[in-house]
Amino acid sequence: MRLTAASWDDEEVQRLTTAQQAELRARYEGDTEPGTPPSAADVSAVLVARDPAGTGVGCGALRALGDGAAEVKRMYVVPEARGRGVSKVLLAGLEDVARSHGWTVLRLETGPRQPEAIALYEGAGYRPIPAFGGYVDEPDAGCSLYYERVLGPA
Numbered sequence: 001m002r003l004t005a006a007s008w009d010d011e012e013v014q015r016l017t018t019a020q021q022a023e024l025r026a027r028y029e030g031d032t033e034p035g036t037p038p039s040a041a042d043v044s045a046v047l048v049a050r051d052p053a054g055t056g057v058g059c060g061a062l063r064a065l066g067d068g069a070a071e072v073k074r075m076y077v078v079p080e081a082r083g084r085g086v087s088k089v090l091l092a093g094l095e096d097v098a099r100s101h102g103w104t105v106l107r108l109e110t111g112p113r114q115p116e117a118i119a120l121y122e123g124a125g126y127r128p129i130p131a132f133g134g135y136v137d138e139p140d141a142g143c144s145l146y147y148e149r150v151l152g153p154a
Contacts, residue, residue, distance in 0.1 A: 001049055001052070001057070001086060002049075003047045003048070003049055003050070003089065003090065003093045004047070004048050004050060005045065005047060005048075006046045006047070007040070008038065008039065008040040008043040008046055009040050010046070010048075012048060012059075013046055013048060013056075015056070016048070016056055016058065016059040016074075016076055017074045019078065020059075020074055020076035021033070023076075024114075027113045028111065028113060034109060034135060034141065034143070034144050035109060035133070035134045035135050035138060036134050038061055038063055038073045038074060042063050042064075043061045044061075044062050044063060044064050044101065045094070045097045045098075045101070046059065046060070046061045046062075047059065047060055047061075047093045047097065049077070049086050049090050057078050057081035057086060058075075058076060058077035058078065058081060058086045058087065059074060059076055059090070060072060060073070060074060060076070060090045060094050061073040061074045062094055062097060062101075062103075062106075064101075064103070065132075065133055068104045068105060069103060069104070069105040069106070069107055070098050070101070070103040070107075071106070071108060071109075071133070072094060072106055072107070072108040073108075075087065075090060075091065075094075075108075075120075077090070087116075087120050088120065088124070091124055094106070095149075095151055098151060099153075104150060104151050105148060105151065106126075106148065106149050106151060107129065107146065108126070108148075109131075109144050109145070110145050110146075111143070111144055112143075112145060118145065121149075124149065125149050126148060126149040127147060129147060129148045131144070131146055132146060132148075
């Protein structure tokens, strides 16, 4: 498996993020996404995890938050590729990209019905924090889980 940089508007990125959103709608029974959805205008970096044939099997993105921080967005691995460490490689890749941009803190939002994501983030050293940024004023902010990791050197 290898990671490649992509643009937010890339066809494969859109295929993966559309699948991610469909899965989340099913898990959360159609609830809308908290916070501001990412867009080409505000996403600073996107990585795609590719299988040996070059097919995208996962993705993740970063959005700058200011003050040396960025937000992890749209982490997703297709069901067929789960359990192979793809998400760990993606997250480590995003952390490397963050360091290259000079960001020292990564934050993210996830939900209680995503135990795989919670385990990934906690296992990678992310710690629970209160709602941040645009999530603070969300009416359902208390329904989400928020995490942060201070990045050390690579």
